[in-house]
Amino acid sequence: MIRLHTIIWLSLIAVASAIVFHVSYQVQSLEDELAEINRSILFERESIQVLNAEWAYLTRPDRLRALIDAHTDLVALGPEQIIESVWDIPEPLPNSEYRVAAPSELVARNMPVIPIPRHRPGDTTGRPQSVGLIPAAASIDETGTPLQLEQGSAE
Amino acid sequence: MSLDQTLGLTDDALWDDPVDQRSQQSDKAAKRAAKCANALAIGQSRLLVTAAVFGLAFLAVAARLVDVSVLDGATEIRLASARASGLPAVSGRADILDRNGTLLATTLPSASLFADATLVPDANEAIESLSRVLPDLDIEQAQRVLATDRRFVWLYRDLTPSQQHEVNRLGIPGLGFEEEDQRYYPAGPLAAHIVGFTDVDGIGLAGIERTYDAMLGDERGSVGLSIDLRLQDLVRDELSAAIEQFSAIGGVGLIMNANTSELLAMVSMPDFDPYAPGGPDDESMFNRATLGAYEMGSTFKIFNTAIALDTGTVSLRDGFNASQPIRIGRFTINDFHGENRWLSVPEIFQHSSNIGSARMAMAMGTDMQQEYMGRLGMLTTPPIEIGEVTAPLVPSRWNDVETMTISFGHGLAVSPIQLAAGVAAVVNGGIYRPPSFAPGGNGEETRIFAEETSDSMRRLLNLVVEQGTGRNAAAEGYLVGGKTGTAEKPAGRRYSEDALISSFIAAFPIHSPEYVVFIMLDEPHGTAETYGYATGGWVAAPTVRRVIERMAPMVGMAPIDENDPAIIEALALSDEVLDRRAAPANSQ
Numbered sequence: 001m002i003r004l005h006t007i008i009w010l011s012l013i014a015v016a017s018a019i020v021f022h023v024s025y026q027v028q029s030l031e032d033e034l035a036e037i038n039r040s041i042l043f044e045r046e047s048i049q050v051l052n053a054e055w056a057y058l059t060r061p062d063r064l065r066a067l068i069d070a071h072t073d074l075v076a077l078g079p080e081q082i083i084e085s086v087w088d089i090p091e092p093l094p095n096s097e098y099r100v101a102a103p104s105e106l107v108a109r110n111m112p113v114i115p116i117p118r119h120r121p122g123d124t125t126g127r128p129q130s131v132g133l134i135p136a137a138a139s140i141d142e143t144g145t146p147l148q149l150e151q152g153s154a155e
Numbered sequence: 156m157s158l159d160q161t162l163g164l165t166d167d168a169l170w171d172d173p174v175d176q177r178s179q180q181s182d183k184a185a186k187r188a189a190k191c192a193n194a195l196a197i198g199q200s201r202l203l204v205t206a207a208v209f210g211l212a213f214l215a216v217a218a219r220l221v222d223v224s225v226l227d228g229a230t231e232i233r234l235a236s237a238r239a240s241g242l243p244a245v246s247g248r249a250d251i252l253d254r255n256g257t258l259l260a261t262t263l264p265s266a267s268l269f270a271d272a273t274l275v276p277d278a279n280e281a282i283e284s285l286s287r288v289l290p291d292l293d294i295e296q297a298q299r300v301l302a303t304d305r306r307f308v309w310l311y312r313d314l315t316p317s318q319q320h321e322v323n324r325l326g327i328p329g330l331g332f333e334e335e336d337q338r339y340y341p342a343g344p345l346a347a348h349i350v351g352f353t354d355v356d357g358i359g360l361a362g363i364e365r366t367y368d369a370m371l372g373d374e375r376g377s378v379g380l381s382i383d384l385r386l387q388d389l390v391r392d393e394l395s396a397a398i399e400q401f402s403a404i405g406g407v408g409l410i411m412n413a414n415t416s417e418l419l420a421m422v423s424m425p426d427f428d429p430y431a432p433g434g435p436d437d438e439s440m441f442n443r444a445t446l447g448a449y450e451m452g453s454t455f456k457i458f459n460t461a462i463a464l465d466t467g468t469v470s471l472r473d474g475f476n477a478s479q480p481i482r483i484g485r486f487t488i489n490d491f492h493g494e495n496r497w498l499s500v501p502e503i504f505q506h507s508s509n510i511g512s513a514r515m516a517m518a519m520g521t522d523m524q525q526e527y528m529g530r531l532g533m534l535t536t537p538p539i540e541i542g543e544v545t546a547p548l549v550p551s552r553w554n555d556v557e558t559m560t561i562s563f564g565h566g567l568a569v570s571p572i573q574l575a576a577g578v579a580a581v582v583n584g585g586i587y588r589p590p591s592f593a594p595g596g597n598g599e600e601t602r603i604f605a606e607e608t609s610d611s612m613r614r615l616l617n618l619v620v621e622q623g624t625g626r627n628a629a630a631e632g633y634l635v636g637g638k639t640g641t642a643e644k645p646a647g648r649r650y651s652e653d654a655l656i657s658s659f660i661a662a663f664p665i666h667s668p669e670y671v672v673f674i675m676l677d678e679p680h681g682t683a684e685t686y687g688y689a690t691g692g693w694v695a696a697p698t699v700r701r702v703i704e705r706m707a708p709m710v711g712m713a714p715i716d717e718n719d720p721a722i723i724e725a726l727a728l729s730d731e732v733l734d735r736r737a738a739p740a741n742s743q
Contacts, residue, residue, distance in 0.1 A: 046264060050316055056258035056341035061388030076705050079632030079714035 247336040248357050250377040251350055251364070253384045254419070254594055259350050260364065262357070263339050266319045266332040268311040272301050274329030281327045285310070288321040313337060340429045346387055348442045349380065349421055349541065349592065352429040361432070362541045363592065381417035381594045386410050389705050390420040394674065397698040398424055401679035401689060407444045407571045408698075409673040410706065413579045413662055415596035416588035418572070419670070421445075443677065445537075445544045448568040452642030452691070453507045453624075454578070454660050455564030459516055460504050460615065461581045462527045465608040467737040468519040471615075471728065474499035475514040483556055488513050488563075491641070491690075501728060504615045505623035507639065509563045516562030517555065524558055530603050531577040531587055533569050540592045545570055564642060574660065575673045582616065582636070582662040582671070585609045607735055617665045617726045627696035628661055630703040632714030634722070636665030637672075637699065639691035644678070654678050659695035663703055664715050666725040670706075674698045 068074055083089060251260040268289075275281050278301035286292045289311055300308035310330070314322065319332060338353045340346075351362020359368035367378050390408035398406050410420040427439040434440070441447065463469045477498045481488040490508050503511030516524055528534055536546040548568035550557045560566035572590040580587035585604030591597035604612075616636030619625040624639045640658040643650035658675035662668040674695040681687035685694065707714070715722060 047316075049261065050263055052258060053261050053263055053339055053341055056261075059257075060342050060345070061385055062345070062392070065388070065392070077708040079630075079704070079707070082708060082713055084713035 247372070248338065248353070249371045249375045251367075251371070252377060252379045253346075253382045253387075254380065255383060255385075256379075257384045258341050259346050259380070259382070259384070260338060260340050262336050264316075264334060265313045265337040266316075266334055267309065268314060268319075268322060269307055269309050269331055269333055270301060271329045271331070272303050272305050272308055275301055276328060278302065281330075284325050284327065285322065288325065289314070289318060342384060342387075344426045344428050345391060346382060346384065347426050347429045347432075348423045348444070348543075349382060350429065351541070352432050361543065365542055366540050379594055380592045381412075381419060381596075382421070382592065383410075383419045383709075385709055386420040386706055387422065389709070390702055391422045391424070391426075393698050393701050393705070394422055394424055397674070397676060397679075397694065401676060401682060401685075401694045403676040403679040403694075405438075405443055405677040407447070407658075407673070407675040407677075408702070409444060409571055409575050409671070410702070411572075411575045411579055411590065411671040411673070412596070413583045413668040413671050416576045416579050416590050417594060417596045418590060418592055421572070423447075442541075442543045443675075444571045445539055445541060446570070448545045448548045448570055449656050449675070450565045450568045450642045450645070451574055451658065452564040452640035452656065453509075454574060454638050454640035454658060454691075455561065455567075456504060456507060456512050457578055457581055457612065457616070457638050457660070458528070458531060458533075459512050459524075459562040460500065461604055461608055461612050462524060463500070463515045463519050464611055464735075465527075465585075465604045465737055466519055466523050468523075469500050469515060470736040471500050471611060471733045475503065475511045475518075477503065477508045477510040477514070479510070481510055481513055481559065483559065486556060486560070488559060501615055501618060504638075505618050507563075507624050512562040513559035516558050521553060521555065521558040524561065525553055527603065528561070528567070530601060531580060532573055532589060533567065533577060537570065537573050537576065538589050538591075538597065539572060547573060564640060571658075571673055571675055575671050578660050578662065578673075579668075579671045580604065581612050582609060582665070582668040605737060608737060611732060611735060613662075613665050613668070614726050614728055614732060616662060618728070620661070620665075624690075624692040625659065625661075625696050627692055628659055628699045628703075630663070630700045630707075632717070633703050633707050633712070634664040634666060634715050634717060634726075635661050635700070635703060636663065636668075637661030637696070639696060640675075641690040641692075655689050657689055657691040657694045659691045659699045661699045661703065663707075664712070666715075666722055669712070670710070672699050672702055672706075674702065 248262045250258055250262075253259055270281075272278075278298065282292070282294055282297050282301065285297070286294055292311055297310055300310070313335075314332075322330065322332075336357060338357060340350065340352075347362075349362055351359060351364035353359050353364050357372065359365040359371065363378060363380065364371065370376050371378060390410060394406045394408040397403070406422075406424045408420065408422040408424075409418065411418050421444050423441070423443040423445075425439040427433055427437070432440060464471075474497055476496075477490060478495045480490075488509050490506075490510050494502070494506055494508065498506065498508055498511045500511075500515070502508070503515065525534075533547060534549050536544060547570070550561075550566050557566050576588065576590040580603050584606050585602055585608060587601045587603045588596050589599055613636060616638060617634070619638055620629050620635050625635075625637045628635050628637050637660055640656075640660065642656045643652060644654040644656055645651070646654065656675060656677060657679050658673065660671065660673045662671050676689075676694050679689045679694045681689040681693065688694075717723075
């Protein structure tokens with residue numbers, strides 16, 4: 001009886017102390033890990049700050065302007081180049097490559113449309129000037145045929 | 156059990172008594188039994204008390220255990236998170252940002268390289284490998300200091316983190332780094348007059364750095380300004396071009412939100428390098444936009460006309476005789492663009508007639524002019540967030556002569572930010588807000604003019620650009636309204652005829668103004684293209700036009716159709732507008 005009790009209690013003590021040691025070592029290793037993570041957070045934060053400063057330095061407006069002048073044909077946006085709403089886009093020419101039957105109708109039916117970029121001033125690539133709208137993905141049916149899109153036909 | 160034995164032992168002492176065993180036997184037994192019972196009772200009660208005390212103690216321990224591990228669990232989490240968030244701050248001073256979050260000032264850790272000359276084994280080899288990593292290392296200087304026996308010599312200041320890494324990798328003994336914080340201004344001189352600078356210890360000495368020194372330094376709160384760095388650059392670009400073209404000694408460019416009076420751009424040229432600021436006498440350190448007080452010239456006719464309309468002194472149908480110069484005391488008031496006839500109020504404004512303006516000011520009276528100028532912030536130091544700000548130069552005597560000259564912008568000198576905030580109040584519907592670098596403005600507002608006065612003034616400002624002295628400011632599609640200003644600079648007791656302050660102040664789109672743009676050139680000189688003129692309409696107005704054309708797409712403003720009937724209606728001098736007359740209720 002006594003012996004059984006003693007054995008039970010001793011083993012409980014052993015288990016409990018094992019758990020305590022285990023937990024305390026776990027805590028210690030977690031604390032080391034935490035300190036390591038804190039150190040690396042600090043390091044990353046410092047790197048972010050350095051990179052932010054570098055980004056601000058490299059994207060300062062006068063540098064960008066000089067690079068744009070040196071490497072591109074872009075010029076400042078003129079008022080005639082700004083289109084405020086899709087309604088201001090002129091109706092497409094009858095025989096242009098991408099032609100939507102009636103862009104205003106697409107808009108009226110709430111179909112998503114992407115305006116085709118206009119010819120840019122200073123564009124020397126000789127790209128053909130296209131006018132009109134491309135129906136966006138949602139207005140293309142399952143067979144892949146764009147709804148309402150007709151090949152330009154000069155009748 | 157052990158207690159019984161203890162009791163027995165004490166009883167054993169009784170057995171040693173040899174006297175009259177027999178007769179005393181029963182008596183003794185009874186006594187013993189009683190004693191035993193008594194001791195047992197005492198023992199039991201002691202046992203109970205002890206057990207109870209121990210039991211309570213264990214209960215307390217158990218209760219505390221439950222409390223700590225189950226009930227009070229939040230404490231650990233709090234303690235743990237407190238430890239985790241207790242990260243040391245990155246580096247000292249906080250950032251200054253523009254309205255889009257672009258860095259204007261930041262602090263970076265920087266290391267400086269020093270050496271213990273006695274510990275460097277081979278100075279020449281060390282210098283050779285160092286100069287590969289640090290190409291602009293002063294080799295002669297390094298050789299000289301390493302040849303000495305000194306324990307501490309500087310080799311290179313302010314290494315970048317990657318340079319520091321490279322130097323570390325060389326593994327040269329005897330080298331060490333001194334960590335320092337360095338204030339860094341990515342935009343360089345672009346916003347130097349606004350942001351200011353710090354000393355080597357990171358204490359703000361000028362501009363925003365000085366005003367918000369405590370906030371940036373101790374509380375580590377970054378400061379966001381209303382400045383838009385893109386617009387700042389644009390204004391600086393155009394202003395520099397104009398200064399060069401007209402060989403001016405300096406200039407000011409402002410973009411202000413007409414409805415909040417927050418500054419989107421404020422450029423004063425010449426400006427300075429925040430890393431190497433000049434002394435207090437250095438011309439480039441002088442912020443003309445806030446610290447300069449100038450007699451603004453004809454741009455003050457905006458206020459003069461607005462006051463006359465708002466007080467009901469005149470309607471747009473009235474006019475004054477401007478055929479003769481006014482002689483008062485030793486002054487003669489003359490017109491630059493002389494029409495020499497009777498001029499209506501819109502004509503006085505459109506042709507910028509000094510004579511007409513002076514007569515209009517006399518009609519409204521000195522008191523009224525003084526009161527309105529005070530409410531427009533022209534007589535007090537503006538509450539801008541930087542320390543480099545001037546009080547206006549207000550005349551000590553304010554009589555008829557002063558009233559007349561102030562009507563066309565002489566005799567009262569104000570800073571450009573005061574003028575811009577005043578013009579914003581005229582065009583935005585009549586509400587004055589002090590100029591500010593705080594996003595959204597500083598919040599104060601005072602109604603100065605009636606809505607109708609503001610509406611009439613917008614039509615007049617449009618007229619100046621459409622048909623008057625400000626034609627060069629017309630930016631197609633953005634409906635500019637504005638006023639030229641040309642003032643002779645005072646030279647001693649006289650005005651100098653060839654040192655001018657030429658400016659143009661514009662608001663756009665004038666039917667419902669969103670921005671006020673101001674360009675001022677200090678001592679411009681006419682060129683062949685301007686037919687030798689150096690007036691505001693010739694030198695400042697074209698710059699205003701270019702600024703507006705370039706900034707409008709950036710601020711997301713679509714061009715406006717000038718032939719839209721609603722726009723024409725909003726800007727026409729129709730009979731209804733001409734007949735307006737404010738009730739003279741505003742007068743005291």
